[in-house]
Amino acid sequence: MDPKGKTALITGGAHRVGKAITLALARAGANVVINYFSSAGAAEDTAAEAGALGVGTLIAQADVSDRQQVEAMVTNAKERFGSIDILVNSASRFEKTPFPTQDVAAWHRVTAILIHGPFYCANAVAPSMLERGEGTIINIVDLAAWEPWPGFAAHSVGKAGLMALTRQLALELAPAVRVNAVAPGPVLPPPDFDEAQTARVAHRTLLNRWGVADDVAQAVMYLVRADYVVGEVIIVDGGERFGHRKPKRSG
Numbered sequence: 001m002d003p004k005g006k007t008a009l010i011t012g013g014a015h016r017v018g019k020a021i022t023l024a025l026a027r028a029g030a031n032v033v034i035n036y037f038s039s040a041g042a043a044e045d046t047a048a049e050a051g052a053l054g055v056g057t058l059i060a061q062a063d064v065s066d067r068q069q070v071e072a073m074v075t076n077a078k079e080r081f082g083s084i085d086i087l088v089n090s091a092s093r094f095e096k097t098p099f100p101t102q103d104v105a106a107w108h109r110v111t112a113i114l115i116h117g118p119f120y121c122a123n124a125v126a127p128s129m130l131e132r133g134e135g136t137i138i139n140i141v142d143l144a145a146w147e148p149w150p151g152f153a154a155h156s157v158g159k160a161g162l163m164a165l166t167r168q169l170a171l172e173l174a175p176a177v178r179v180n181a182v183a184p185g186p187v188l189p190p191p192d193f194d195e196a197q198t199a200r201v202a203h204r205t206l207l208n209r210w211g212v213a214d215d216v217a218q219a220v221m222y223l224v225r226a227d228y229v230v231g232e233v234i235i236v237d238g239g240e241r242f243g244h245r246k247p248k249r250s251g
Contacts, residue, residue: 001136003224004029007056007081009074011035011064011121012091014043016188017140020213021088021220022046023053028221030086031056033077037063037091056081064091064117065109074124083132084125086224089118089162090140094190097154107154114158115165122169126177135177138223139166140216142183143237163233170231178230180223185237187211206239206246 008025012018014036022032023046032050034057036043047057058080062069077084093113097106122137129135145163148156163181170179186201187210193201202209219234235241 001085001134001224001227003086003221005031006085007031007033007077007083008086008088009033009035009060009077009084009121009125010088010090011117012037013088014039014046017184017213017216018088018090019046020217021090022050024214024217024221025086025088025224026050026053026055026057028224029055031058031081033058033060033073033081033084035060035062035064035073035091037061064089064121065112067116067120070117070120071124074121078128083128085129085132085135087121087125087135087137088140088220089121089137091117092140094152094155096151098151099153110154111158111161114155115161118162118165122165122179126169126173129177130173133176135173136224137169137173137177137179138220139163139179139181140184141166141181141233143185143235143241145183145233146241166233167231174230178223178227180229180231181233182216182219182223183233183235183237184216185211185235185240187213187215187236204240204243205237206243209238211236211238 008030010022013022013034043059051057060073062073093110141159141163144156145159166181189198219236
């Protein structure tokens with residue numbers, strides 16, 4: 001799909017990786033619907049940057065884990081732009097969920113955003129995509145889909161579930177709608193990382209460095225344009241999955 005003149009909805013599109021995806025789509029000529037939950041200021045800033053590129057913008061506050069809010073957001077976007085051609089499910093909540101636990105609230109918060117949210121968003125945009133005979137959906141997973149992280153049960157299960165949802169929707173919606181995913185590795189250090197932590201993570205990759213948010217955005221853009229790719233996951237991690245196999249070198 002040529003994104004120029006199309007409309008893209010990016011959940012969690014106001015900051016960090018979501019912002020990079022939003023701006024990449026805007027640079028390619030797509031109108032952007034920037035979903036956010038609580039980052040209103042960041043959403044306004046991102047919309048201003050995207051608008052300066054000459055495309056239409058719409059800021060959409062919604063909790064993607066709430067079906068009614070998702071459907072209202074999609075309805076507003078269609079009223080503004082006529083259609084949603086590209087959906088990027090980037091919204092996420094990174095929260096510890098130790099196991100076993102007596103408090104399951106965090107489990108429900110995280111999995112609702114990672115699994116229910118993308119399902120609700122895809123469910124809301126798919127009918128019109130199918131009617132037009134064209135559309136693309138891209139989900140943002142991460143390496144936890146393959147390797148669980150201690151203390152982050154909900155995140156690991158949620159990302160694995162989102163990867164499974166990617167394949168299921170690819171099967172259900174083809175050939176009109178292509179569904180794929182991108183799995184980032186270390187592209188943006190968490191705000192609380194110190195220099196030593198950042199260096200340790202860099203060393204775990206084959207490239208010995210962190211990536212940047214735009215590395216993920218460029219993978220998304222590839223999937224938007226790659227009309228013969230469906231049901232796939234592109235890993236953008238600098239080789240972190242295999243970094244533990246690096247040969248030890250002297251000197």
